[in-house]
Amino acid sequence: GENVEQHPSTLSVQEGDSAVIKCTYSDSASNYFPWYKQELGKRPQLIIDIRSNVGEKKDQRIAVTLNKTAKHFSLHITETQPEDSAVYFCAASMDTGGGNKLTFGTGTQLKVEL
Amino acid sequence: DAGVIQSPRHEVTEMGQEVTLRCKPISGHDYLFWYRQTMMRGLELLIYFNNNVPIDDSGMPEDRFSAKMPNASFSTLKIQPSEPRDSAVYFCASSLSAEQFFGPGTRLTVL
Numbered sequence: 001g002e003n004v005e006q007h008p009s010t011l012s013v014q015e016g017d018s019a020v021i022k023c024t025y026s027d028s029a030s031n032y033f034p035w036y037k038q039e040l041g042k043r044p045q046l047i048i049d050i051r052s053n054v055g056e057k058k059d060q061r062i063a064v065t066l067n068k069t070a071k072h073f074s075l076h077i078t079e080t081q082p083e084d085s086a087v088y089f090c091a092a093s094m095d096t097g098g099g100n101k102l103t104f105g106t107g108t109q110l111k112v113e114l
Numbered sequence: 115d116a117g118v119i120q121s122p123r124h125e126v127t128e129m130g131q132e133v134t135l136r137c138k139p140i141s142g143h144d145y146l147f148w149y150r151q152t153m154m155r156g157l158e159l160l161i162y163f164n165n166n167v168p169i170d171d172s173g174m175p176e177d178r179f180s181a182k183m184p185n186a187s188f189s190t191l192k193i194q195p196s197e198p199r200d201s202a203v204y205f206c207a208s209s210l211s212a213e214q215f216f217g218p219g220t221r222l223t224v225l
Contacts, residue, residue, distance in 0.1 A: 032212060043205065043216040044157070089157060099145045099164050100212055104157040 002027040006105025021108045023090035024072045032095035080112045118217035126223045132194040139208030147207040196224045
């Protein structure tokens with residue numbers, strides 16, 4: 001089955017700096033890679049996703065890159081703000097259009113300091 | 115839409131008791147997922163349904179766990195008998211396309 005590794009486990013940045021979180025996956029058949037944000041005590045929420053037919057996707061301050069050959073993908077957050085503080089999870093699956101069986105990474109605790 | 119609804123939000127029970135967690139997916143979504151989240155193991159998929167039919171239950175830890183979806187609006191996850199190691203946050207999620215929408219979770223504590 002799929003195995004997803006995520007690094008670092010904790011990340012502390014100054015407000016305004018950039019943050020990068022990296023994930024690797026094992027199953028070359030995986031082609032859907034979402035990122036979820038989970039604030040303390042709250043539910044995970046999708047913030048961005050990428051499919052293997054593209055190498056990069058951006059949404060305002062958030063971008064995700066994918067290297068399918070190396071089987072790794074990364075989340076980039078620019079101009080970090082205190083409200084970006086949360087746990088971020090990457091995930092991987094085959095995209096079946098609906099019932100995607102997601103395998104999650106172990107999460108990165110991001111802390112944005114003033 | 116109210117989003118995915120889960121009940122109860124918190125459950126404290128004693129070892130050996132039966133626990134039933136409930137989920138109402140977003141109306142119109144045809145996939146429903148049950149996840150368990152712990153510090154040690156992270157977010158794990160337990161089982162998921164498509165149109166009320168279980169598709170993959172390979173993540174269900176053991177026979178003490180069972181899940182049902184009697185109709186498109188309701189699913190249950192049952193643990194019988196419960197054990198302290200079952201303590202976790204259990205999330206239900208639903209989807210119509212790739213994006214999964216999570217419920218608020220049920221925090222289960224087994225004493």
